[in-house]
Amino acid sequence: MKDQDMSARPAQTMVNGFDPSKTDHLEPAIRAAVERRSRLLGPAYRLMYASPVEIVRGEGTKLYDSQGRDYLDAYNNVPSVGHAHPRVAEAVGRQMATLCTHTRYVSDAILDFAEEVLPSFGGGIEHLMFTCTGSEANDLALRLACHHTGRKGVIITSEAYHGNSFMTAGFSPSLGPRSPLGTWVRRVPTPDSYRMDPARMGAWMAEEVQKQIDDLERHGDGLAAFYADSVFSSDGIHTDPAGLLAPVAEVVRRAGGVFVADEVQSGHGRTGEALWGFQRHGVSPDIVTMGKPMGNGFPVAAVAMRPELVERFGREMRYFNTFGGNNVAIAAARAVWDVLHEEGLQENALRVGQHLQEGLRGLAERYEGIGDVRGSGLYVGVEFVKDRTAREPDADLALAAVAGLRERRVLISATGFHSNTLKIRPPLCFSREDADRLVTELDATLEALGA
Template structure:
């Protein structure tokens, strides 16, 4: 796992940390993973800060789940008040889910849509692909090479970033990511559409066709590629022509993350058939959704009964409504744009001093910094990325890494990140870069 803790090579852990790691392994088993060569223990949090049990403070520049900041009082209050009133499922008439669905659907441009609620992004993507297959009568799924879309049986089958030992589905096909660092930007859209076309032909030859192309519009696990923004339209045209649908996975790129729009796909000027969301939707409370065109769900709803015990429950809707309201009221999309530019500008300045920084990219509060061994060859440098991530952790600033070569610094803080927070991150990043 990128930026994963390896107990076999761990050194320098305190006796207490070593004991906690052992207890964790004994109780939870080997499938769980910890971050950082020296794992972080957390006891409480507020805003963009985490604290361990000894009161040491960490700047959180990684957790997009708590999009409006850890323990935001309005979200906490909404959850608490609703939990004290009633928490139940969607088979009763309730105003909360209707009010929120109306509010949420109003944020999407284009044609009318329906909303269906789940607990996680994995469930939302699972449901989206089920509907795509039912709607099209096809089975093929096309993704980018290092995509992540979930950890259910179905979604893990089209999430290659889970690793080479996690099997992909029989009719899952991969295409290269739109690598704007190595491919001329004006050529990427047509090039990517051609790659998708090749995979569609293969699926058709096998008699299954293409049900869906699914992508995160920031290509987060592929290395964070935010520009150009004309990449997806030619791909969608090819997919539609072959009878498939386009699913925009907004779990990581939505809810104002890009700073330019509320939804990442909107930067591309396109109209997805299905939109999925999760993680930041409830600021840590498990709530997610799939939003689709009426014709996508019409036959599915007629032929299938869909029910999710916890999806769309009253407390989940209260949390989601509070988050959406906070994003608006505190102008967090605008904050994402402003502070994100400060971060990127700061890394561009560092790139003038440190040759290891080959590229700085991103949009809003989603920044990717690609580290290379040589700028002329653009050879990825995973070791340098690991050193920066863990060097920042030692200075109590938390980021991670991404990309197929684990060489892209992944900076993705809560949307309430301030200019002062950005300055702290950049100051510590420069100190770490100087030490490499």
């Protein structure tokens, strides 16, 4: 692929990041904490916002600082069923007080959970392997794909994020231009639903993937796996058209590659329309990876796969993860799974997401800087542009809106190559009242900015 012009990318490598060299404007207590953090944790840990937020507790869709002020969390997908959900907390505490050990002993709990989850992926997926993080899950998925195919090439989208292990960072371009990609990695352009003809996008993306397959074969790597986050979250949140990935899957399989559905962002009912994001596209993946939302913040993740992907791997290799799938992790995941279904959170995501988009489109009628509102369920993007005709990205306005919302105690961030799209992905218990608060405060922010 002809890569997007890296010189056009902002110098920063973290969108909406705090600059540790600028602390004079902070309250004394926060400044002291920030300086202590830098001294003890080092420079690689990053804070969000020009004025970092101190959080001491959470509940549902709210976070609270030490002064008792509430912040509406419209950003964190990790606490998928809500911060400090009592049922998850109780399950974790009870299991921790009973037993926490690895998977080399027989245990019914992990089997019961796998038996319940596996049918949700549809035909062909028959096995689950547990990890602690989505990074580990995507790393393991690539090991399986490479071992199965005998190849090592990976194809991803332009701004994809699939993890921060050494291996997965090598195919996560959203980590920034100074984070090197593997020589075995190829990228296809972002499927930009705002600037492209939806009717043509599926065929176009399949053609782009085929070009990269050809290049990998020419260089001797061949295609091991194509990875897709089906809401293209780091690419700017492009949920439509549904069905986009179906022709891509055909091309990947024709080349003998493995189709990996990365469901860390789009799974567990977030799109509202389906339990798993890939299901909106009519795809039956070879491997499904899951991560942080699976345990509502407890470190549990998983890889689900077709049996042929692990058959030879299982004979010739072995997999072991001390904490992956331990008793407490399974208790957390099982509680999240039960809450998700019993509290109807997928249905809530659909209803509230539609209500939220209606409110945001109302703002778009009043503010020319909003070029597009898009999303599915409780994954919504608001793209800012300098000119609606030219559709030139406006990162300055987007980041100013993020900062303005933070001052109004609403937490979100931005995404995409140009960092010009608001990333809205709250806990799945987000209510209509929460959505209205977000829209009201964004309205006030844009008015104050003269947008």
